[in-house]
Amino acid sequence: MPVLRSFLFAPANHPRRVEKAFTLGADAVILDLEDACAVSEKAASRPKVVQAMQAPRSCLGYVRVNPLPTSFAYGDLTETVRPGLDGVLLPKVESAADLQTADWLIGQLEREHGMVAGSVDLIGLIETAQGMARLPEILRASPRVRRVAFGAGDYTLDLDLTWTRDETELAAYRSEIVLQSRAAGLEPPLDTVWVNLKDPDGFALSAQRARGLGFQGKLCIYPDQVPVANAAFSPSDAQVAHARRVMDAFAQAEAQGSSAIQLDGQFIDYPIVYAAQRVLDAAQRIAAAQTA
Numbered sequence: 001m002p003v004l005r006s007f008l009f010a011p012a013n014h015p016r017r018v019e020k021a022f023t024l025g026a027d028a029v030i031l032d033l034e035d036a037c038a039v040s041e042k043a044a045s046r047p048k049v050v051q052a053m054q055a056p057r058s059c060l061g062y063v064r065v066n067p068l069p070t071s072f073a074y075g076d077l078t079e080t081v082r083p084g085l086d087g088v089l090l091p092k093v094e095s096a097a098d099l100q101t102a103d104w105l106i107g108q109l110e111r112e113h114g115m116v117a118g119s120v121d122l123i124g125l126i127e128t129a130q131g132m133a134r135l136p137e138i139l140r141a142s143p144r145v146r147r148v149a150f151g152a153g154d155y156t157l158d159l160d161l162t163w164t165r166d167e168t169e170l171a172a173y174r175s176e177i178v179l180q181s182r183a184a185g186l187e188p189p190l191d192t193v194w195v196n197l198k199d200p201d202g203f204a205l206s207a208q209r210a211r212g213l214g215f216q217g218k219l220c221i222y223p224d225q226v227p228v229a230n231a232a233f234s235p236s237d238a239q240v241a242h243a244r245r246v247m248d249a250f251a252q253a254e255a256q257g258s259s260a261i262q263l264d265g266q267f268i269d270y271p272i273v274y275a276a277q278r279v280l281d282a283a284q285r286i287a288a289a290q291t292a
Contacts, residue, residue: 163190
């Protein structure tokens, strides 16, 4: 599984901001043809996406196209799915058919442009009540879909929710996405953006909450959010050290015929050991990605 702690948005129609975005330490950059790109510049920005994706970079490169029902989506896909593109973020997914349509078109474009079949990742953005209600079918729509993302801005608008700092109104919906993703055999999902740029502590708390609920990473809209997200979705040194102690102590106990022990007053059995191994595996993947 790739390391996907931070996805940083950059407006596709601003070349300087695009160029800088790829240097800020995000695990992936999303060039945005939807909300961050004015209507008058959407079509003209598509070649800029292609150019940026074909330039040397050290992280993954995605494009957020416009929703399928709009007049821009077809052109966004047909003009940006080219060699160098790692994935597509499809907004306002409300049915399996949305992802299946995008999947089919991306597959044709991969073949047309000599790309490896299935190489372009497809992430559906769940932003409406319809999308949430149809999660089971959406998550099983296509093998190209390895994970989905949650978009709280449009979601709270659709349901007329008040998006508060502690985000308690989002807890049930976040948990549902994590649960359904696991049930469908997908990777953990990606969490929503944080829109109050004057409250960096709020972003940090939001990221910590999302990690605690089982998300694997967070969408970011501001450069300063990237290192915070990376830290929130990475095991801390203390967590790694504790995981190693758990693994060592349990290995010794198991060698003596025991499968349940205590360590620092904590009961340790196989589920705790598997969780510790997961921490070590995550730390190893992050370290490998940083040295690649």
